[in-house]
Amino acid sequence: MSLSEFLVQRWPEIVELSLEHIGLVLVSIGLAVALAVPLGFAVTRIPWLARPVLGFSGVVQTVPSLALFGLLLPLPLIGGLGNRTAILALVLYALLPILRNTVTGVRSVDPAILDAADGMGMTDWQRLTLVEAPLALPTIFAGIRIATVVGVGLVTIAAAVGAGGLGSFIFRGLAMLDTRLLLVGAIPSALLALAADGLLAVAERRLAAATGTG
Amino acid sequence: MSGASIEFRRVSKAFGDRRVLREVSLEIRAGETCVLLGPSGCGKTTLLRLVNRLEEADSGEVLFAGREVARWDPVALRRRIGYAIQSVGLFPHLPVRANVELVPRLLGWTRERRRARAIEMLRLVGLDPEDVGRRKPHQLSGGQRQRVGVARALAADPEALLLDEPFGAVDPIARGRLQSEFRSLSRRLGMTVLFVTHDVREAFRLADRIAVVAEGVIQQVAPPAKLRSAPASGIVEALVRGAETEPAP
Numbered sequence A: 001m002s003l004s005e006f007l008v009q010r011w012p013e014i015v016e017l018s019l020e021h022i023g024l025v026l027v028s029i030g031l032a033v034a035l036a037v038p039l040g041f042a043v044t045r046i047p048w049l050a051r052p053v054l055g056f057s058g059v060v061q062t063v064p065s066l067a068l069f070g071l072l073l074p075l076p077l078i079g080g081l082g083n084r085t086a087i088l089a090l091v092l093y094a095l096l097p098i099l100r101n102t103v104t105g106v107r108s109v110d111p112a113i114l115d116a117a118d119g120m121g122m123t124d125w126q127r128l129t130l131v132e133a134p135l136a137l138p139t140i141f142a143g144i145r146i147a148t149v150v151g152v153g154l155v156t157i158a159a160a161v162g163a164g165g166l167g168s169f170i171f172r173g174l175a176m177l178d179t180r181l182l183l184v185g186a187i188p189s190a191l192l193a194l195a196a197d198g199l200l201a202v203a204e205r206r207l208a209a210a211t212g213t214g
Numbered sequence B: 001m002s003g004a005s006i007e008f009r010r011v012s013k014a015f016g017d018r019r020v021l022r023e024v025s026l027e028i029r030a031g032e033t034c035v036l037l038g039p040s041g042c043g044k045t046t047l048l049r050l051v052n053r054l055e056e057a058d059s060g061e062v063l064f065a066g067r068e069v070a071r072w073d074p075v076a077l078r079r080r081i082g083y084a085i086q087s088v089g090l091f092p093h094l095p096v097r098a099n100v101e102l103v104p105r106l107l108g109w110t111r112e113r114r115r116a117r118a119i120e121m122l123r124l125v126g127l128d129p130e131d132v133g134r135r136k137p138h139q140l141s142g143g144q145r146q147r148v149g150v151a152r153a154l155a156a157d158p159e160a161l162l163l164d165e166p167f168g169a170v171d172p173i174a175r176g177r178l179q180s181e182f183r184s185l186s187r188r189l190g191m192t193v194l195f196v197t198h199d200v201r202e203a204f205r206l207a208d209r210i211a212v213v214a215e216g217v218i219q220q221v222a223p224p225a226k227l228r229s230a231p232a233s234g235i236v237e238a239l240v241r242g243a244e245t246e247p248a249p
């Protein structure tokens, strides 16, 4: 059977696993954003938080992904074979780039602008929501972009703990020494990563232009 | 709204072991325009920022409207005082009009009222509210940005204005016009103005009284004419003479 025949034959499954793949990335990046952005803002307000928070998310990055999945598996409630372990690991990996960019984005706002904000009588909350957060947005978005692209790749490995997604093809291909299976997993996954990168890069540029920082 | 008085009582301030202000006392009457004049690095900006509590004094007292600033809620205090700085600090993500509307917005003015005020203020500083008002700050010249900074400082009817070299980036010809416009404006509005500059000519144009700052103390406080006719020290005399020999703009 040629590769194209193989593609046609496996098409419904490719679509299904791609959607599952995208779903896993969206859920985990969504959760990571919901966690890392407020935490990043908190770090800029509460100096002693910086070390433990950035330290923890940095250490997580150094754990090889396969090992992290393995470590999370035996955990009660959150562990086990399936989506939850995979999503948890993905969230942990996505934390650092988003956190770090949130903190960097806020900290790199022009001091003259902050001076004006304080001088006109903004409360700390107003300064954050009206000035710092909007100006940090392009940088935060850059962090989300990195996390997403990395996440698309990581999800393929998450198939090892039974999360599904395009990684299922790859692991089956490896087990059966079937190159075609490997390819129908790896190629759509790579295309997804490229597409996500491109889309988010466009969004990032638009944001930078809108905030006058681009 | 009429102006509020500002007073410094034996105020000292150091950064590390660098003593910037030494027991400075100065009273700015309500409705008066007082210019702090002195060489760069003499502590003018620091003195100004003590009023709206962007700096805290090490000792002594600063009073706004007769009440010690340390006893004001900083946010409430700052909303009654307009503040404009040389580097302007316009919010780059907001159009010019939204920048000018910000303090009224913080104060909870209705949309119509603050829009009308922003248009009025932009006209006042000689900018077209329709054209310039819709642009983003990065699309303006340095001089236009500084005008917007002043319009923003004026927008919420402050009782006092703190202006830190607000016309520094304007070209000399436009600056002369802005100075005379500002002079009539501040008189008409009756607000108290504390104005920082190292430009002697500018000080003479704008001030009811000039406070000459040098070496961490106030050398002399006097109306411009008096400063010229009876300088209190060699430093003051040198400063004033410098202005007279300067070529006309």
Ligand SMILES: Nc1ncnc2c1ncn2[C@@H]1O[C@H](COP(=O)(O)OP(=O)(O)O)[C@@H](O)[C@H]1O
Binding pocket: B015, B020, B038, B039, B040, B041, B042, B043, B044, B045, B046, B047
């Ligand atoms: N936040 C600060 N930290 C340390 N030194 C400062 C700070 N602000 C001002 N200074 C120093 O205090 C002195 C007076 O500064 P400033 O009030 O800005 O002077 P001026 O406005 O008259 O030029 C300068 O030597 C300046 O370097």
Ligand SMILES: [Mg+2]
Binding pocket: B041, B044, B045, B046, B164
């Ligand atoms: Mg200064």
